[in-house]
Amino acid sequence: xxxxxxxxxxxxxxxxxxxxxxxxxxxxxxxxxxxxxxxxxxxxxxxxxxxxxxxxxxxxxxxxxxxxxxxxxxxxxxxxxxxxxxxxxxxxxxxxxxxxxxxxxxxxxxxxxxxxxxxxxxxxxxxxxxxxxxxxxxxxxxxxxxxxxxxxxxxxxxxxxxxxxxxxxxxxxxxxxxxxxxxxxxxxxxxxxxxxxxxxxxxxxxxxxxxxxxxxxxxxxxxxxxxxxxxxxxxxxxxxxxxxxxxxxxxxxxxxxxxxxxxxxxxxxxxxxxxxxxxxxxxxxxxxxxxxxxxxxxxxxxxxxxxxxxxxxxxxxxxxxxxxxxxxxxxxxxxxxxxxxxxxxxxxxxxxxxxxxxxxxxxxxxxxxxxxxxxxxxxxxxxxxxxxxxxxxxxxxxxxxxxxxxxxxxxxxxxxxxxxxxxxxxxxxxxxxxxxxxxxxxxxxxxxxxxxxxxxxxxxxxxxxxxxxxxxxxxxxxxxxxxxxxxxxxxxxxxxxxxxxxxxxxxxxxxxxxxxxxxxxxxxxxxxxxxxxxxxxxxxxxxxxxxxxxxxxxxxxxxxxxxxxxxxxxxxxxxxxxxxxxxxxxxxxxxxxxxxxxxxxxxxxxxxxxxxxxxxxxxxxxxxxxxxxxxxxxxxxxxxxxxxxxxxxxxxxxxxxxxxxxxxxxxxxxxxxxxxxxxxxxxxx
Numbered sequence: 001x002x003x004x005x006x007x008x009x010x011x012x013x014x015x016x017x018x019x020x021x022x023x024x025x026x027x028x029x030x031x032x033x034x035x036x037x038x039x040x041x042x043x044x045x046x047x048x049x050x051x052x053x054x055x056x057x058x059x060x061x062x063x064x065x066x067x068x069x070x071x072x073x074x075x076x077x078x079x080x081x082x083x084x085x086x087x088x089x090x091x092x093x094x095x096x097x098x099x100x101x102x103x104x105x106x107x108x109x110x111x112x113x114x115x116x117x118x119x120x121x122x123x124x125x126x127x128x129x130x131x132x133x134x135x136x137x138x139x140x141x142x143x144x145x146x147x148x149x150x151x152x153x154x155x156x157x158x159x160x161x162x163x164x165x166x167x168x169x170x171x172x173x174x175x176x177x178x179x180x181x182x183x184x185x186x187x188x189x190x191x192x193x194x195x196x197x198x199x200x201x202x203x204x205x206x207x208x209x210x211x212x213x214x215x216x217x218x219x220x221x222x223x224x225x226x227x228x229x230x231x232x233x234x235x236x237x238x239x240x241x242x243x244x245x246x247x248x249x250x251x252x253x254x255x256x257x258x259x260x261x262x263x264x265x266x267x268x269x270x271x272x273x274x275x276x277x278x279x280x281x282x283x284x285x286x287x288x289x290x291x292x293x294x295x296x297x298x299x300x301x302x303x304x305x306x307x308x309x310x311x312x313x314x315x316x317x318x319x320x321x322x323x324x325x326x327x328x329x330x331x332x333x334x335x336x337x338x339x340x341x342x343x344x345x346x347x348x349x350x351x352x353x354x355x356x357x358x359x360x361x362x363x364x365x366x367x368x369x370x371x372x373x374x375x376x377x378x379x380x381x382x383x384x385x386x387x388x389x390x391x392x393x394x395x396x397x398x399x400x401x402x403x404x405x406x407x408x409x410x411x412x413x414x415x416x417x418x419x420x421x422x423x424x425x426x427x428x429x430x431x432x433x434x435x436x437x438x439x440x441x442x443x444x445x446x447x448x449x450x451x452x453x454x455x456x457x458x459x460x461x462x463x464x465x466x467x468x469x470x471x472x473x474x475x476x477x478x479x480x481x482x483x484x485x486x487x488x489x490x491x492x493x494x495x496x497x498x499x500x501x502x503x504x505x506x507x508x509x510x511x512x513x514x515x516x517x518x519x520x521x522x523x524x525x526x527x528x529x530x531x532x533x534x535x536x537x538x539x540x541x542x543x544x545x546x547x548x549x550x551x552x553x554x555x556x557x558x559x560x561x562x563x564x565x566x567x568x569x570x571x572x573x574x575x576x577x578x579x580x581x582x583x584x585x586x587x588x589x590x591x592x593x594x595x596x597x598x599x600x601x602x603x604x605x606x607x608x609x610x611x612x613x614x615x616x617x618x619x620x621x622x623x624x625x626x627x628x629x630x631x632x633x634x635x636x637x638x639x640x641x642x643x644x645x646x647x648x649x650x651x652x653x654x655x656x657x658x659x660x661x662x663x664x665x666x667x668x669x670x671x672x673x674x675x676x677x678x679x680x681x682x683x684x685x
Contacts (some may be wrong), residue, residue: 001103010104018100022093023116029089030120036082037128043075044135051139055147062146066475068141073474076180077467080459083129084178090122114374123348123372127199130331130347133179134197137188152659164393167374168414171450175347177459178389178413179331181342184469185404186333188238189342191235202329204346204368206233207362208423209320209356214434216318217427223246225250225445229423230311230320232270232362233262235371236432246311261307273308274315277458322362324426325352327371328388341402349384351426352376384428388422407470412451413458417441452490560590578632586624592618606668610661614620619656624650 004014055066097112116122170178185517189198209230210216219227229247245262263283265273272278284305312319328346335341348371354364367373373381392410393401408414419443428438456471464472592614599611628650631643 001100004102010106011684015104015106017277019111022096022112023120025117026093029086029093030122030125033082033122033125036078037125037132040075040082040132041135043071044132047071047075048135048139051142055142055175060146063144065143069140070474072136072140072143073383073467073469074182076140077459077461078135079129079132080176080180083126084173086122086125086129087146087172093122106576109509118374124199126534127202127329128347129176130179130197130202131197132178132192134188134331135182137183137225138190140183140186165408166391166416167420168389168391168409168416169420169449169646170345170389170414171386173450174345174384174413175345175387175460178408179345180403180459181408181413182333182345185402186335186343187340189332189334190335196256200236200369202331203236203371204233204330205369206326206422207317207322208326208426210323210427213324214427214431216320217424217435220249220421221424223249223419225256226252228314230314231326234267236310238388240267240410240590241265242270243604244270244273244308244311246307246314256563257654261303263304263307271588273312274362277314279671280305280312285307308460309373324356324430325354325364325367325422326350326368326422326426327352327373327420329367329371331391339392340394343405344392346390349385349388349422351384351422353380353430357633361557375388380430382426383426385445386415388420404470407457411457412454415449415451417444428670447530533604574636578629578636581632582625582629585621587630589618589621590623592621609668610665613661613664617654617661621654 001012001018004010041246051068052066054061093112097108101110192361207408209232215227216230219285220229228250231245233240233243233245241264243264245260247258247260249258250256251259265283269278273283281679284301287301287304322459326349328349331347333343333345350371350373351363352373366374372383389409391405409416420499420672421439425441428442430437454470458470460468460471462468462473596611596614596618599607599614601611603611628647632645635642635645
């Protein structure tokens with residue numbers, strides 16, 4: 001484009017050729033990724049057939065389950081590679097079209113998005129990757145349990161939730177990788193397991209309510225006691241059942257605790273409920289009739305009545321109306337029926353203006369779940385650039401953050417954004433003129449949230465091209481779980497998950513959880529090997545990791561101070577360089593000691609004093625060089641840094657000592673340099 005602009009004015013022929021080449025490249029990428037997705041699905045179906053056959057067999061073949069789990073891991077890694085390839089090309093096309101518009105002053109962006117991407121949609125391919133990840137998670141969970149049924153918990157349609165939540169941004173380059181890491185510890189949660197998982201099952205749509213003054217926005221942003229967020233939510237393309245939800249910050253009826261409560265209502269009754277024609281009493285009566293004479297807890301009915309009446313009163317009192325639609329594709333991770341630990345990853349986050357489109361209905365009819373909503377006007381829509389990772393822990397039930405999750409949220413793959421709110425962000429961007437205070441994270445968009453990759457975090461491959469998860473093979477991740485299961489006298493269900501195990505074995509202290517290491521055969525050999533001087537001194541008070549470190553009782557789990565799982569292979573030349581440095585110091589010390597011995601043996605009183613000083617300096621330098629050599633050698637083997645590799649003070653102190661010794665020698669010998677001294681010597685002779 002630059003060359004042609006410099007050669008001649010960009011004309012219609014140039015534009016037609018550019019569009020033709022752009023579309024050809026887009027089709028090439030689309031078909032290539034589509035073909036690879038089909039191949040990955042075919043491999044996944046083959047493994048599924050094998051796994052179903054193993055489950056039908058009464059004889060449990062654990063080795064075959066492990067083999068299929070390894071094959072699934074390979075598919076997952078290939079899926080991650082293809083996902084990154086697709087994301088890279090999607091970004092490339094977007095930047096290419098923007099540069100075209102800037103250089104040629106012709107508008108191609110609308111045509112590219114509404115025509116080319118509508119026919120060759122890269123976003124649809126992204127959703128297919130998400131569906132594939134869900135399928136891999138289901139099969140991997142079966143293989144991990146060796147075909148044994150997972151212990152499930154009785155699911156209760158709760159009306160109130162108490163959770164400790166934390167939210168993080170995930171760059172599009174890392175979305176599939178983060179999902180892959182989580183599914184090795186928690187399975188993907190599929191709400192409706194009676195049907196095959198589809199792309200539409202990931203869609204979550206919410207309509208948030210507020211008034212013209214954005215009173216709920218202000219209250220949530222300033223975290224006022226009793227501040228509410230009211231929304232209507234539905235999942236997938238099922239518009240029959242709508243959840244009416246309310247989030248309350250420091251609820252007065254819960255002694256200042258924050259809570260989310262909700263109830264379910266038919267879509268056809270939403271309008272009547274909002275205007276007060278359908279009351280909380282009507283809701284309770286419908287719930288009783290729906291029970292068909294079955295016993296239904298009065299406490300549940302009272303909770304539904306309390307929530308429905310409270311939300312209805314807020315809508316009337318505060319003059320609330322639909323303001324903002326929030327859409328995203330959610331992948332949730334949790335044990336079936338167990339909500340103590342729940343992780344959700346929301347991608348394709350989109351904010352759509354609802355205000356002005358509420359004629360006789362509570363939501364827009366022209367917006368479905370067909371992301372990226374090309375039919376919506378640009379002034380009414382905002383597409384969020386990152387995915388949202390949200391961790392939800394029911395700490396009041398004793399759930400703690402497991403060690404693997406701590407490692408993930410402290411890694412380069414996520415970017416923490418405390419107190420991030422989807423509605424607050426949507427309202428602050430779509431209704432800029434109506435807000436007085438903006439959330440702090442709007443300034444974060446000017447930064448690049450990507451961080452420098454950390455060692456042994458994420459998906460990688462070994463030198464033999466084997467998949468590694470956080471620096472470990474898949475079997476290594478399960479080693480602690482298998483050891484715990486094999487212990488005699490342990491009354492633990494076979495369906496216990498890695499998440500449960502790690503939350504037990506990980507120390508409650510944050511820094512102890514970071515040092516959780518899984519011992520491999522190579523590490524066991526190195527543990528029993530003779531230790532060097534530095535290792536003996538540093539680990540003198542550190543107990544060794546034994547097979548019984550998970551033993552029940554009052555004993556605290558003992559973990560090694562050295563992060564053995566982060567030890568990297570060091571080139572031999574690095575050790576030889578450390579050895580050459582040590583030998584160079586010894587050579588200098590030997591020269592200095594030789595001079596000192598000559599002065600001590602063949603000199604006068606002054607010479608012997610200087611020689612003794614040089615001997616002390618030379619001996620001190622020998623000890624110093626040995627200590628530095630041992631410390632450097634230990635740091636190279638353990639990848640632990642306590643001092644710098646380069647020596648700043650040693651050469652400096654050595655030069656100062658030598659200069660001082662020479663100055664003292666010169667001062668003491670100065671009187672012997674006068675002419676009278678030589679005359680006296682001649683007279684004496």
